[in-house]
Amino acid sequence: MKHPILSFEPFFTWGWRSKIMYKPGAREELDFEMENLGGTKVFLCTDKGLVQADVAEMVIETIKASRLELVGFYDKIVQDARIDLINEGAALYRKCGADCMVSVGGGSVMDTAKAINILIGKGLDDFSPLADQVGLFEDAEPLPPHIAFPTTAGTGAEVSYGMVVLGDITKGKITCGHPYCSPDIAMLDPELTVNLPPKITAFTAMDAMTHAIEAVINGSANPISDSLGLHAIRIIMTYLPEVMKNADNVEARGYLLLASSMAGISMANALLGAVHSTAHALGALYGIPHGLANSIMLPHVMTFNLEEDPTRFIFIADAMGVKIDDMTAEQAARAAVEALKDLQKSVGLTETLKDFGVPDDREALQPLIDLAMGDAQTPYNPRYLEEDDVYDLYLKAR
Ligand SMILES: [Fe+2]
Structure with a gap:
């Protein structure tokens, strides 16, 4: 059998905003890249499993050895990006005076971080009404800097403008999006994934x-x-x-x-x-x-x-x-x-x-x-x- 031609609708647009940086040890580039984005005071999102496995520490050590300042740390993120934790994380981001986000984790961590960044950028404190807007938010504007380190190889959340969030259980998981919420840089550092079970x-x-x-x-x-x-x-x-x-x-x-x-x-x-x-x-x-x-x-x-x-x-x-x-x-x-x-x-x-x-x-x-x-x-x-x-x-x- 010869390959048929893969047909497609004769109109589409293509655009992508996340920069991808690939390197074993890519985290060494964090301070240079974050400063280029205008961030200096880091709020770091991760989960307790990654803290226990010393994976979060690999990025924290890099921050501490750099010109960046780690002013906030949030490791309460659990499976699925829960709206109560998104709201709590945003309150903490504000309280500690952060001006940029670093996420270290899988899809739930990165989606939570993206949603926190939306609340910070829009000056809001509750994600619930935004999650009900399935689709891209209207009047969206650029958000504070965010660099993501995926620690699983699966979700694609590090390059996606979509998020899956979990709020009211009767509504199930909600897919929503924001044109500027995909991380500015997806830093693909495979050294962070070798301990993944x-x-x-x-x-x-x-x-x-x-x-x-x-x-x-x-x-x-x-x-x-x-x-x-x-x-x-x-x-x-x-x-x-x-x-x-x-x-x-x-x-x-x-x-x-x-x-x-x-x-x-x-x-x-x-x-x-x-x-x-x-x-x-x-x-x-x-x-x-x-x-x-x-x-x-x-x-x-x-x-x-x-x-x-x-x-x-x-x-x-x-x-x-x-x-x-x-x-x-x-x-x-x-x-x-x-x-x-x-x-x-x-x-x-x-x-x-x-x-x-x-x-x-x-x-x-x-x-x-x-x-x-x-x-x-x-x-x-x-x-x-x-x-x-x-x-x-x-x-x-x-
Ligand atoms: Fe998926």
């Missing part, structure tokens, strides 16, 4: 894989988002197994960080779909970590989508290393799902929804289905979903 390494990489796949099959995809998404898939297929075998391989860790940012940029331009909407609901109601929920849902949603149109999955299969020459489009698309499952198995991702107590009867699942149907990403899934489809996807993932 294997399980978290695996499921955060599957979050990046999901961003890449959902972006490539999305109706908003374009040649630029395709190039980033497909190469991110190649990198993850190659380097995730290597990192699982040799956790301290800094070069392989670096590739995963780059794939995460590439997939993040790809998805922020091409948008996502039903893997994320069903996973957001699982995170909100069953506390399943985001990357793991994506990993569980991904093969089932891929199969659901390819049954309507397998075309774009051909490219995904190719990027995954499947020999597609003698295959039909549908065979190649289904082979992509099998290649994904093989990867998941090889890195120990064998969980199902049953492991998290997700029930199978319709009545008990209805709150989950309602949240998924109302999620901001559902309308962007390339195949139209009915409630019964979502129910069926959850059953298949049990």
Whole structure:
């Protein structure tokens, strides 16, 4: 089979504001880059796990040895960017007289830091009314400087203008955005990721894989988002197994960080779909970590989508290393799902929804289905979903 042409809507715009700096030891550049942005008094956001693992300390030491001043430190951030903690962090930022943000962490830390920065920039003290504005905020203006150090290779939050926040549990996870909230600089320093536990390494990489796949099959995809998404898939297929075998391989860790940012940029331009909407609901109601929920849902949603149109999955299969020459489009698309499952198995991702107590009867699942149907990403899934489809996807993932 010859590759078909990847078609796209003949109008799109492309723009990106976050600068990416990649280097093992990139944190050494922090003071120079922050001073260029006009920041001197640092407010640092992280979480207690990273403090205990001495990862936050690696950045703190760099700040203390520099001309920057660490005036505020906030490590109460937990799984998911909670609105009460966003508000508390913003109050502390103001109290300590900070003029710039450094975030050290995964998606929850970086999204919390981005939301704090929005409150500081807008002079507000409560994020709740902003979270209800799904979509880009009106009359947005540039925000105070923010440099992010991702410590997981998965969310892409370091380059994304979107945030996923959790407030009122009945509303589930809310996706919102601000055109200036993506960090000014994403500093990709793989030395900060070598202590990441294997399980978290695996499921955060599957979050990046999901961003890449959902972006490539999305109706908003374009040649630029395709190039980033497909190469991110190649990198993850190659380097995730290597990192699982040799956790301290800094070069392989670096590739995963780059794939995460590439997939993040790809998805922020091409948008996502039903893997994320069903996973957001699982995170909100069953506390399943985001990357793991994506990993569980991904093969089932891929199969659901390819049954309507397998075309774009051909490219995904190719990027995954499947020999597609003698295959039909549908065979190649289904082979992509099998290649994904093989990867998941090889890195120990064998969980199902049953492991998290997700029930199978319709009545008990209805709150989950309602949240998924109302999620901001559902309308962007390339195949139209009915409630019964979502129910069926959850059953298949049990
Ligand atoms: Fe995600």
